[in-house]
Amino acid sequence: MVKIGTIELPDFPLLLAPMEDVSDPPFRRLCKLHGADLMYSEFISSEGLIRDAMKSRQKLDIFDYERPVGIQIFGGDEEAMALSAKIVEAVNPDIVDINFGCPVKKVVCKGAGAAVLKDVDLMVRLTKAVVDSTHLPVTVKTRLGWDENSINIYEVAERLQDVGIKALSVHGRTRAQMYKGEADWTEIARVKNNPRMHIPIFGNGDIDSPEKALEYKDKYGLDGIMIGRAAIGYPWIFNEIKHYMATGKHLPAPTLEDRVEAARNHLTWAVDWKGERVGVFETRRHYTNYFKGIPNFKEYRQKLVSTDGLQDLNLILDDVLQKFGEGQAV
Structure with a gap:
């Protein structure tokens, strides 16, 4: 069993990644139906929540059938992040997640998402502001670093754990890579194998088949896998992976x-x-x-x-x- 705070997940859980314009309630419901163990909302701007922007507020919609579910926020201002965490808490999700990994320009230009990887001290302050403002478990999704010359996930993981996060999901690419090239899970495994780390570490990036999921589970020894793009239009991937890991056999393809x-x-x-x-x-x-x-x-x-x-x-x-x-x- 894997625990995030008091939330209990099965051994080696499969998580649905938060994806902008994808991970809304209908999509999450389909993925839950087909085996996802934990899901996150689309990311929500902390500034948008505070301004009461309608699009941001609608992303707070969660439903009991999809639990456990986390709501993901992003931003670059401590006060705004703390206040938005309180707004999120009011709709009673199971988890508050912070996005320090989104590589898209419109987010990075605001000093949020993956941009925060360039300033680990700021990342720590933002995280602490959220942890201190909610009773819910706080998790983080991030990347290896800003570029190949500044891979800092080992330090980031230790420092975020020290200020109270309960789990960490790492996409095995830098911001500079965006979604190109191959995800490097060796750095994520390094974090997991750090004797100082005691929170669950989830890997993300390039998992698109049951075979690869099992290979990465055995090779890198993480606590679970987060799946994003491979689930778009193919929610069956979660149960297919679970069945293959349990039996070594494939489920029939969807008709x-x-x-x-x-x-x-x-x-x-x-x-x-x-x-x-x-x-x-x-x-x-x-x-x-x-x-x-x-x-x-x-x-x-x-x-x-x-x-x-x-x-x-x-x-x-x-x-x-x-x-x-x-x-x-x-």
């Missing part, structure tokens, strides 16, 4: 029926959450992923991303089943 069901659920839950117009619009970006690899699907993809009504979209999904055949593995 076309499974894919249609996932797309339909995602659409229905998005509409339930945000209303028909916004729910339909926000689900469009996912159809390409759910039906990836199906030959001659272009016409249906075009219909799915250009149709406005829930009822009409469900009819198109019915047509997909008839046209491409129920029960077919794809």
Whole structure:
């Protein structure tokens, strides 16, 4: 069993990474259904929360069926981070997570996300401000360092643990790498093997198959794995990894029926959450992923991303089943 504060997770848990414009409640619900053990919200700007920005507030929506769930915040100001942690606490998540890893320019330019890797003292102060302002367990997601000449995750991990974080997730790339090249898990393992460390350490980056998950589990000895991009359009990856680790065998690939069901659920839950117009619009970006690899699907993809009504979209999904055949593995 792995513990984050008082939260109990199974041995070697699989975490869903927080992803902007992806990790919303409908997507998290699908991943939970298919085996994710712990999930995080999309990251939320501390300044946006304090300004009561509607988009930021909506990202605070969590539901009991997805627990345990963490809400992730980012920012570069101690007072704003402390205040936003109190706002987050009011909606009663299981965890408050801090993003010190986002590499995108609009976040880094504000001195937040991965930018904080350039100033470890600031990172420590921001983290302490959050820890001191909430009774919830605080976790951190970060990267190895700013660039290959400043990989500082070993020091970062010790210092963040010292100010009270309860778990650390590390993406095995620097900010300079963005999402290019191969993730380096040796530095994450170094953190885990540091005798001073006693909190769970989770690895993130490049896990896209059951084989790789098992290989990295055995090779690096971390407490669990965080999966991001590989789960987009493929929530089945969590149960596939668990089954392979337990049995050495693969679960059957999702059938076309499974894919249609996932797309339909995602659409229905998005509409339930945000209303028909916004729910339909926000689900469009996912159809390409759910039906990836199906030959001659272009016409249906075009219909799915250009149709406005829930009822009409469900009819198109019915047509997909008839046209491409129920029960077919794809």
